[in-house]
Amino acid sequence: MSKRLLTDFVPSNYQVYLDIDRQAKTIKGITTITGDARQKQIAVNQKFLKVDEVTVNDKAVSFQVDDQAETISLAVGQPGAVTVRIAYHTDLTDTMMGIYPSYYQVNGQQKELIGTQFETTAARQAFPCVDEPAAKATFDLAIKYDEQPNETIIANMPEEKVVDGVHYFKRTVKMSTYLVAFAFGEMQKKLTTTKSGVQVGVFATKAHQPKELDFALDIAKRAIEFYEDFYQTPYPLEHSWQLALPDFSAGAMENWGLVTYREAYLLLDPDNTTLDNKQLVATVITHELAHQWFGDLVTMNWWDDLWLNESFANMMEYLSVDAIHPEWKIWEMFQTSEVPMALQRDATDGVQSVHVDVDSPAEIDSIFDGAIVYAKGSRMLVMVRSLLGDDALRKGLKQYFQDHQYGNAQGDDLWDALGKASGMQIGDIMHSWLNQPGYPVVSASVVDGHLKLHQQQFFIGAGKDQGRLWKIPLNANYDAAPEIMGDADIDLGDYQQLRQANGQPFRLNVGNNSHFIVKYDETLLNDLLDHIDELDHITQLQLLQDLRLLAEGNQVTYASIVPLLARFKDSHSAIVNTVLYQIANALKKFVEPGTMQEDNLRQLFDQLSHHQVERLGWQPVAGESNDDQLTRPLVLMAALYAKNQGAMQSAHDLFEQAASLAELPAAVRPAILQNEAENFGTTELFDQLIHEYQTATDPGLKQDLCLATTKVTDPELLTRLVNQFEDASLIKPQDLRAWYRGVLANNAGQQLAWDWLRNEWSWLEATVGGDMEFATFITVTAGVFHTPDRLAEFEEFFTPKLDTPGLTREIQMDTSVIRSRVNLVESEKNGVNVAIEKAVH
Numbered sequence: 001m002s003k004r005l006l007t008d009f010v011p012s013n014y015q016v017y018l019d020i021d022r023q024a025k026t027i028k029g030i031t032t033i034t035g036d037a038r039q040k041q042i043a044v045n046q047k048f049l050k051v052d053e054v055t056v057n058d059k060a061v062s063f064q065v066d067d068q069a070e071t072i073s074l075a076v077g078q079p080g081a082v083t084v085r086i087a088y089h090t091d092l093t094d095t096m097m098g099i100y101p102s103y104y105q106v107n108g109q110q111k112e113l114i115g116t117q118f119e120t121t122a123a124r125q126a127f128p129c130v131d132e133p134a135a136k137a138t139f140d141l142a143i144k145y146d147e148q149p150n151e152t153i154i155a156n157m158p159e160e161k162v163v164d165g166v167h168y169f170k171r172t173v174k175m176s177t178y179l180v181a182f183a184f185g186e187m188q189k190k191l192t193t194t195k196s197g198v199q200v201g202v203f204a205t206k207a208h209q210p211k212e213l214d215f216a217l218d219i220a221k222r223a224i225e226f227y228e229d230f231y232q233t234p235y236p237l238e239h240s241w242q243l244a245l246p247d248f249s250a251g252a253m254e255n256w257g258l259v260t261y262r263e264a265y266l267l268l269d270p271d272n273t274t275l276d277n278k279q280l281v282a283t284v285i286t287h288e289l290a291h292q293w294f295g296d297l298v299t300m301n302w303w304d305d306l307w308l309n310e311s312f313a314n315m316m317e318y319l320s321v322d323a324i325h326p327e328w329k330i331w332e333m334f335q336t337s338e339v340p341m342a343l344q345r346d347a348t349d350g351v352q353s354v355h356v357d358v359d360s361p362a363e364i365d366s367i368f369d370g371a372i373v374y375a376k377g378s379r380m381l382v383m384v385r386s387l388l389g390d391d392a393l394r395k396g397l398k399q400y401f402q403d404h405q406y407g408n409a410q411g412d413d414l415w416d417a418l419g420k421a422s423g424m425q426i427g428d429i430m431h432s433w434l435n436q437p438g439y440p441v442v443s444a445s446v447v448d449g450h451l452k453l454h455q456q457q458f459f460i461g462a463g464k465d466q467g468r469l470w471k472i473p474l475n476a477n478y479d480a481a482p483e484i485m486g487d488a489d490i491d492l493g494d495y496q497q498l499r500q501a502n503g504q505p506f507r508l509n510v511g512n513n514s515h516f517i518v519k520y521d522e523t524l525l526n527d528l529l530d531h532i533d534e535l536d537h538i539t540q541l542q543l544l545q546d547l548r549l550l551a552e553g554n555q556v557t558y559a560s561i562v563p564l565l566a567r568f569k570d571s572h573s574a575i576v577n578t579v580l581y582q583i584a585n586a587l588k589k590f591v592e593p594g595t596m597q598e599d600n601l602r603q604l605f606d607q608l609s610h611h612q613v614e615r616l617g618w619q620p621v622a623g624e625s626n627d628d629q630l631t632r633p634l635v636l637m638a639a640l641y642a643k644n645q646g647a648m649q650s651a652h653d654l655f656e657q658a659a660s661l662a663e664l665p666a667a668v669r670p671a672i673l674q675n676e677a678e679n680f681g682t683t684e685l686f687d688q689l690i691h692e693y694q695t696a697t698d699p700g701l702k703q704d705l706c707l708a709t710t711k712v713t714d715p716e717l718l719t720r721l722v723n724q725f726e727d728a729s730l731i732k733p734q735d736l737r738a739w740y741r742g743v744l745a746n747n748a749g750q751q752l753a754w755d756w757l758r759n760e761w762s763w764l765e766a767t768v769g770g771d772m773e774f775a776t777f778i779t780v781t782a783g784v785f786h787t788p789d790r791l792a793e794f795e796e797f798f799t800p801k802l803d804t805p806g807l808t809r810e811i812q813m814d815t816s817v818i819r820s821r822v823n824l825v826e827s828e829k830n831g832v833n834v835a836i837e838k839a840v841h
């Protein structure tokens, strides 16, 4: 383990002076750090900095730069209070890390907006610092830049004064280095104030219409008001700025007082957007604002407790959106997004646990596994919330904030606070979930007349059973079951008596808030299916979702699920339809393109969707339910996959009639554009889509255009497209993965995309290799492949890269993900195809 620098040097204040020249692409800096030296020799972090001079208490000293360790070491003479001044220079580069430019156009004119991204370890690229989350200090930012008229600069704190072109910002509160942020350039903004007087603002480039900022402003204001009330702790700063950056690697970043976002996650056209896009943007904003307390005010001590930040924010985003827009039933969306993501990934042997030991910067970046740290983590906290109830949760949180504000904490500090508030041994239960990877399948069966439960780790693909046990909140609907199941086996007693006394089918994990799946035996499953229409939508979803996972894990056959689908096809519930089509789409891997089997599957899609298409039609209807709004895109996409002639014609007509693409209703626009690209994909259309992509400013429209364009089938057009992957003036590096994935998932383009990835790997590494999202190019590849040939090619290419820092786990995981899918297809395809044929004939 590399040594923490904080052990030897505890900074209390940084004076950060920066002079940034966009034209020359240079940064000059002077950082003065006041702190307490605990040793004669100390070190601070730096990366890519060219150090010109170091003084200690105004005396020049010699220093050693270690680029490998990312440090500058220096002798301070005697331990005690010291002032270290470091003068340096560096380049302004396009890495989307540290201080970097975003590029955009207004009326054809090229512009730049400078922003920052310091999490996890990139503050050291901007200024020398003890770049560890526990090294909290105050920061005085002073920034000069090649300023033009109409430009503004914003930062964590309000600006205090401008002297000789240098912008001075108020001293920050005590905070971690990775949360420092600033941005400058031409910006538009919208402002409002919360009930408690916090100034809330949304900032964006002037490429956007002003109305695109409105939705975010409303959500941000209401989210801060919600959190101040829920946490019983005031928002600690004067302002909360939300800034959309045209180039941004992650989704958003919770810098204290200046949250940065991908444009697609902050801005939307309120006159033409989908409900799910609104929900997505709202949850991103509420996630980042939850961090202003949980993460920023109280920060994890070290990155091994990253889950403390992310799991919590990921739960709170739903809690607050549910309070702001109860009619959205956002917890239902949790069931179709985070839940399956966590259950799928967490079933792969070799997955990381939520709490994970980390050391080097590359390792730190690699633990941001969205399905684990975010999705599974949030599910852990949903489980905690349902055990504790909101009163104890709020009481515990208030105490936690009081005890650790402007400081740091570890997981157990949270469990202590929540344990005291609830009188429950919550830490004891949660350790079994956070420190072990994976999760259990609980089998419920009637054996010799007794209802018996058994827990065992659930695997998709090969897995080594190590006898892991979890403390499972069972949430059974029969009182005979205990609240927590800690043993491997339980006997609940005589089944017939229990069934009669309870008057309803036996169910586990009611509400689907605990992180396990249930395998009912035939008796219990049939009982449930006989009463399926009486059960709520979450239970219906859960039943289908668990069956799909059991099929992926070879515990039931996929073929046995096929006949069940028709029973749910006319549901008016968006989440039931979502899981229904998740399963239907999962069947595509079992059929080969251009075969009879594929025709049968298309027919199955037609049978599943055609009543719903008739019911819902191609145009959104004023006043229709949220469920109908969310169901329509699912069934239209299904009808198009089915090659339903009526659907294809309707989509084509709507395309022809629209005066502009921006005018197409956002809810049906992806289906219309994809139909056009797939079935009417001429060169002229291709050029039009590319041109629209280049000029559109609405992030939602841009995403639709990206997805549609990758669906063209003409090899010549696909070749042209792939040849433009590296043209940053067309496809921003932040968006490249979506384009790559789109072409890879297209049968006509897969070879091209895959060849591109392999041939251009060094280019990709040089372009986005430094950012945290790099490994996801491997993840999306593994998400598509399902044949033995592709598995062999994947292994041939990636196995030699296993030692690349930050990629090791992802390559191992993804190799087993593809392998288990290949094996599944091999063992199940005959049965599945027979079942599909039977269902459609």
Ligand SMILES: [Zn+2]
Residues within 6 Å of the ligand: 254, 287, 288, 291, 309, 310, 313
């Ligand atoms: Zn977060």
